Amino acid sequence: MDSLTISEVAKQAGINLQTIRYYERQGLLAPSSRTEAGYRIFSSESVWRIRFIKRAQGLGFSLKEIKDLLFLRIDAHTTQADIRKRTQAKIADVEQKIRHLQAIHTSLLRMAQDCSGCGPLKNCPILESLDGKEFV
Amino acid sequence: MDSLTISEVAKQAGINLQTIRYYERQGLLAPSSRTEAGYRIFSSESVWRIRFIKRAQGLGFSLKEIKDLLFLRIDAHTTQADIRKRTQAKIADVEQKIRHLQAIHTSLLRMAQDCSGCGPLKNCPILESLDGKEFV
DNA sequence: GTAAGCCCTGTACCTAGGTATAGAGTCAAG
DNA sequence: CTTGACTCTATACCTAGGTACAGGGCTTAC
Structure with a gap:
């Protein structure tokens, strides 16, 4: 069964x-x-x-990382500290991704705020930003 | 030249x-x-x-989205409002991704905090979480 | 005993965003 | 006039995480 x-x-x-x-x-x-x-x-x-x-x-773990976790788990020498260490590395990883997205978010917001939503396209501040005339 | x-x-x-x-x-x-x-x-x-x-x-724009932006730009009927709309959709998208990562972050942090980092592996709260015994 | 519905392996295909290689043609300098 | 650097197309390969299909072999119920 x-x-x-x-x-x-x-x-x-x-x-x-x-x-x-x-x-x-x-x-x-x-x-x-x-x-x-x-x-x-x-x-x-x-x-x-x-x-x-x-x-x-x-x-947010990849299959490769999951495989590592599974093998760690089977290994008799593995301790809770090992698992905890992997988890903390993944936390740092996720924090990094969040920071990156937040920087993107800030830039996009600034672009949208600069744009009145009207006016001729050739003066569009969003496209100007993407053209790199004033944007890093 | x-x-x-x-x-x-x-x-x-x-x-x-x-x-x-x-x-x-x-x-x-x-x-x-x-x-x-x-x-x-x-x-x-x-x-x-x-x-x-x-x-x-x-x-965070994909090549496909960028292609859209480029064609919008070429199209004589496109307005600043069109570009602004795309940008705001992308902002919503990025916000969604940030929220998802923050949920992951919270779960990982909770898992790591529950784990003393010592004790036998079979009682590891992180692995128990992943086993789904108490974790959604 | 046969047809439906499982299961097997191997291979190809998919998205996304490229990178690399093969085999052939072109161009400029010496 | 040949050599090396450049270009062309077409095709294959890469990561990541699958999904689908072809062609065959079981199994079970009628």
């Missing part, structure tokens, strides 16, 4: 069947065994693992 | 030569003419246009 076919896993995890095979190729997931005919057999743990992957992706 | 070869444009705009041909294929840029031998001839305006593209990219 704990042995699932690939389509059952896909359905339970809410994921495309092809994606499961893709994760297997990427080394993120493996069937616990195969039938004589070569059919993949998964345990319900695989469903958890896919959910883990999806949550971590949602938090 | 206003007619440049592709490699001169590439050098002046600080961009890869192949990228210029790529932009041409994408309809973002075109040589003003060709020599008899088929060599592209650019005007120095192309250098400005590439800078425009690079600035707009830096502000």
Whole structure:
């Protein structure tokens, strides 16, 4: 009752069947065994693992980083501190992305504020900004 | 003196030569003419246009959106209001991305704070979060 | 025993924004 | 008149994260 076919896993995890095979190729997931005919057999743990992957992706981890996390987890020498360190690196990463987007946001806002929304196009301050006449 | 070869444009705009041909294929840029031998001839305006593209990219516009902006600009019926509207749509887009990253940031921070950084791995609150036992 | 509905592998395709390579033609200097 | 630097097109390759399809093999119910 704990042995699932690939389509059952896909359905339970809410994921495309092809994606499961893709994760297997990427080394993120493996069937616990195969039938004589070569059919993949998964345990319900695989469903958890896919959910883990999806949550971590949602938090901005790449598949490669997630794979690292999974292997860290399996490694007997890994400590909570290791996992915490990865998480803190990812926090710094996300903070960096936010700062970048905020700089973009500021520039766009300034451009839109400078523009009255009327007047001839050739005097459009937004396009002038993009032309680099006064914008860094 | 206003007619440049592709490699001169590439050098002046600080961009890869192949990228210029790529932009041409994408309809973002075109040589003003060709020599008899088929060599592209650019005007120095192309250098400005590439800078425009690079600035707009830096502000989070995709090449497709930039192409739209360029065509808007050429269209005689376009007004400042049209350009302003695009810019405001992009502002909303950037704000959305910032909100998403901030939600990620909050979750990651909470996970890291819950984790003392010591203790056995099997009790790691970060991994528990990712396992979905208490985390949305 | 056969048809539907699974499953397998391998390969190609997709977006986005390029970069690289192959094979051929052109141009200018010595 | 040849050599090296430049250009052309076409095609392949790259990351990231998948998705789709072709051609075949199981399995199960009728």
